[in-house]
Amino acid sequence: xxxxMDVINFSIIxxxxxxxxxxxxxxxxxxxxxxxxxxxxxxxSKSVDKRYVRILxxxxxxxxxxxxxxRIRVMEIRSRSIKYDGAGKEIFxxxxxxxxxxxxxxxxxPLSIDNRSYRGMIELHNILGKIYVINVVKIGEYLYxxxxxxxxxxxxxxxxxxxAVAARTYTYYHLMKTRDAVYDLDATTNFQVYSGISVENNRxxxxxxxxxxxxxxxxxxxxxxxxxxxxxxxxxxxxxVWNGDDNIYLKGVKCNFCSDSPHFRWEEKxxxxxxxxxxxxxxxxxxxxxxxxLKRKSDRVVTVIIRHKNGILNISGNNFRMxxxxxxxxxxxxxxxxxxxxxxxKGQGWGHGVGMCQWGARGMALxxxxxxxxxxxxYKGISIININRLKYVR
Numbered sequence: 440x441x442x443x444m445d446v447i448n449f450s451i452i453x454x455x456x457x458x459x460x461x462x463x464x465x466x467x468x469x470x471x472x473x474x475x476x477x478x479x480x481x482x483x484s485k486s487v488d489k490r491y492v493r494i495l496x497x498x499x500x501x502x503x504x505x506x507x508x509x510r511i512r513v514m515e516i517r518s519r520s521i522k523y524d525g526a527g528k529e530i531f532x533x534x535x536x537x538x539x540x541x542x543x544x545x546x547x548x549p550l551s552i553d554n555r556s557y558r559g560m561i562e563l564h565n566i567l568g569k570i571y572v573i574n575v576v577k578i579g580e581y582l583y584x585x586x587x588x589x590x591x592x593x594x595x596x597x598x599x600x601x602x603a604v605a606a607r608t609y610t611y612y613h614l615m616k617t618r619d620a621v622y623d624l625d626a627t628t629n630f631q632v633y634s635g636i637s638v639e640n641n642r643x644x645x646x647x648x649x650x651x652x653x654x655x656x657x658x659x660x661x662x663x664x665x666x667x668x669x670x671x672x673x674x675x676x677x678x679x680v681w682n683g684d685d686n687i688y689l690k691g692v693k694c695n696f697c698s699d700s701p702h703f704r705w706e707e708k709x710x711x712x713x714x715x716x717x718x719x720x721x722x723x724x725x726x727x728x729x730x731x732x733l734k735r736k737s738d739r740v741v742t743v744i745i746r747h748k749n750g751i752l753n754i755s756g757n758n759f760r761m762x763x764x765x766x767x768x769x770x771x772x773x774x775x776x777x778x779x780x781x782x783x784x785k786g787q788g789w790g791h792g793v794g795m796c797q798w799g800a801r802g803m804a805l806x807x808x809x810x811x812x813x814x815x816x817x818y819k820g821i822s823i824i825n826i827n828r829l830k831y832v833r
Contacts, residue, residue, distance in 0.1 A: 488577060488578035488579035488582070488607065488651055488652055488826070489577055489578075489579070490577065490578050490614070491559075491575055491576065491577055491578070492575075492576060492577075492578050492581050492610055492614060492623050492624065493562075493573050493574070493575050493620075493621070493622040493623045493624075494573065494574045494575075494576065494581065494622065494623070494624055494625065494626055494633055495571060495572070495573055495622040495624070495625040495626065496552060496557070496572045496573065496574050496625075496626050496633075497552075497572050497626075498569045498570070498571055498572075499534070499569060499570040499572060500534065500568070500569055500570075501533070501534060501570075502531050502532060502533045502534070502570075503531070503532045503552065503553065503563065503570050503572055504529060504530070504531055504532075504551075504552070504553050504554070505529075505530050505532060505543055505550060505551070505552060505561060505563075506527070506528065506529040506530065506550070506551045506554075507527040507528075507545035507548050507549070507550050507551065508527045508548040509527045509545050509546050509547045509548035510524075510525070510526065510527060510545060510546045510547070511523065511524075511525070511526075511527050511528065511530070511543065511544070511545045511550075512524040512543070512544050512545075513530070513541055513542075513543050514541065514542050514543075515539045515540070515541060515542075516539070516540045516541065516542050516562070517539055517540065518539070522541070527545065527548065532563055532570065534565055534568055534569065534570045537563055537564075537565040537570060538565070540562060540563065540564045540565075541562065541563045542560055542561070542562050542575075543560060543561040543562075543563070544560040544561075545560075549636055552572055552574075555634075555635050555637060556635055556636040556637060557574045557576065557584075557635040557636060558574075558576050558577075558580040558581075558583070558584075558635075558636060559574055559575050559576030559577065559580065559581075560574075560575050560576075561573065561574060561575070562575055564621055566621075571621065571622070573621065573622050574626075574633075574635075578607065578610055578611075579647065579648070579651060581610065581633065582603060582606055582607055582610070582647045583636075583639045583643070583644050583647060584633050584634050584635045584636065584638060584639060585606050585610075585631050585632065585633050586599065586602050586603050586606055586643050586646070586647060587634075587638045587639060587640045587643045588631075588632040588633060588634045588638050589602060589606065589631060589632060589666075589797070590602050590797055590801075592640035592641075592642045592643045593642075594801050594804070595801060595804035595805055596642070596646055596804075597803075597804040597808065597809050597810045597813065598797075598800040598801040598803070598804040598810070598813065599642070599643055599646040600646045600649065600650050600810035601795065601800045601804075601810040601813040601814050602666070602795075602797065602800065603643075603646050603647045603650050604650050604653050604654065604655060604810065604814060604823065605655065605664040605666050605794075605795055605814065606631055606664075606666075607647075607650075607652075607653065607654055607826075608654040608655040608656075608661050608662055608664040609630070609631060609663070609664045609665075609666075610623075610624065610631075611654055611661040611826060612661040612662065612663050612664065613630070615660075615661065628765070650810070652825040652826045652827060653823055653824070653825055653826075654823070654824065654825075654826050655814055655818055655821050655822075655823055656821060656822050656823075656824055656829075657686075657687070657688045657818075657820060657821050657822075659829065660829075661829075662686070662688050662689075662818060662821060663677075663686060663689070664794060664795070664818065665677065665689065665791070665793040665794030665795070666794050666795040666796075666797055667788075667789070667790025667791050667792055667793065667794065667795075667796060667797065668700065668702060668788075668789040668790045668796075668797050668798060669697050669700040669702045669703055669770075669787075669788040669789045669790065669796060669797070669798045669799075670694045670697055670772075670788050670790075670792050670796040670799060671697070671702075671703060671704075671770060671772045671786070671787025671788025671789075671792070672693070672694060672695070672697070672698075672703075672772075672787060672788070673691055673692070673693050673694055673737070673738065673772075673792075674691045674692050674694060674792055674793060674794065674796060674817065675691040675737050675739050675771070675791075675792040675793060676689065676690050676691050676737070676793075677689040677793045677794075679691075679736050679737060679739065679741050680739075680741075680755075680756075680757050680771070680791050680792065680793055681755075681757065682755060687819065687820060688818045688819050688820055688821050689793055689794055689818070689819075690819050691737055691792075692816065692817060692819070694796050694799040695802075696796070696798070696799040696800075696801075696802025696803050696806070697788075697796050697798035697799040697801075697802055698802070699798065699801075699802060700788075700789070700798035702769055702788060702789035702798075703787060703788065703798075704785075704786070704787055705769050705770075705785075705786050705787070705789075706783065706784065706785050706786070707767055707768060707769075707783070707784045707786070708778065708781060708782070708783050708784075709763070709767070709768075709781050709782055709783075709784065710780055710781035711728055711780045711781045712780070712781075713781070714728065714781070715727070715728055717762040717763060718745070718752070718762065720762075721762065722752055722754075724749050724750075725745070725747050725749065725752060726747040726748030726749040726750075727747060727748045728745060728746070728747045729746045729747060729748070730745075730746040731743065731744070731745055731746070731775070731782070732744040732746075733756075733775055734756075738772055739756065739770075739771040739772045739792060740756035740759070740771045740772075740773065741755065741756045741771070742754070742755060742756060743755075743756055743759040756771045757771060757791060768784060768786070769786060769788065769789040769790070770786055770787065770788035770789055770790060770791075770792060771791070771792060772786050772787045772788050772792065773785060773786030773787070774786070794817055794818065795813070795814070795817040795818070796817065799817070800813045800817070803816065811823050
């Protein structure tokens with residue numbers, strides 16, 4: 440495959456900076472038993488996705504406020520000793536006071552964490568002095584807070600169903616990968632965004648319930664169902680974004696359906712100093728930047744080569760993009776032109792570009808495609824089945 444390159448050279452612009460950077464690496468091995476279902480309240484839901492998922496909501500130094508308007512119970516998980524069982528109230532939990540993992544549940548009202556409400560129950564774990572706040576919730580109800588965090592409820596119903604099935608599949612994939620971990624996913628873009636009850640939308644909830652239990656599989660296993668906002672005209676193979684990954688169902692496809700996205704085209708200026716200051720936070724010893732080479736495959740930047748005073752730094756295009764704020768370098772599909780003390784990027788799309796293009800799914804739905812057709816277009820060689828057909832049980 441031909442590799443195209445953009446080569447950008449810089450003359451001496453700034454004085455050399457001396458600095459020291461210290462890295463601390465902590466490897467934490469988590470282990471815990473499956474959710475204690477006898478502790479979980481029964482909730483009304485049309486979804487058949489009754490299995491539980493553990494979502495890391497936040498890591499807190501200091502204190503966490505948990506509250507409910509109804510009965511609330513606090514119990515130590517290991518000993519099952521009751522710490523509180525009574526009327527709804529506000530309870531502050533401090534990291535130095537949590538000696539053993541706690542489970543908190545409520546009846547007839549949701550639990551709130553720092554005034555944001557969630558279904559299911561809450562677990563608090565003290566790990567290296569930080570409180571890990573974990574929401575243990577049924578998958579169907581978890582999706583009620585995921586899908587509206589990812590796409591608007593006003594979109595065409597078939598695109599919402601496609602998103603629901605993709606998000607459910609993504610969840611089951613990680614459940615099968617992390618069954619011994621203290622949590623399965625977190626609530627951020629590291630996995631898929633989860634915002635709790637406040638974002639729930641009746642139209643989206645119906646779409647989730649209408650596809651209840653449906654997942655995308657390849658060789659009878661849930662796929663790693665990546666999705667992103669806007670591909671800009673073509674999705675990309677996962678191996679070109681993340682080194683080592685090469686899933687047959689995540690091959691790039693042409694997409695003529697996302698041109699309505701406000702992120703289909705974008706432009707961003709990056710100064711040389713801004714680039715250097717972001718690089719130095721992660722890469723020790725980087726000196727004054729002299730030039731940048733962008734290697735491209737499938738019209739996306741896959742490698743960034745930075746020539747600096749102390750040598751040459753090679754990083755993946757995705758790692759380079761992630762150094763900057765989320766709305767800065769929106770995708771890897773961009774061209775760069777030197778301008779002054781920096782460069783101007785002109786690009787297309789938003790996100791990593793792997794898997795289902797959300798704006799493309801909407802565009803396909805507008806043209807009459809059903810949600811299964813959408814999923815089969817973006818994920819190759821897959822089948823759509825009900826989770827109950829698989830032997831795996833949480």
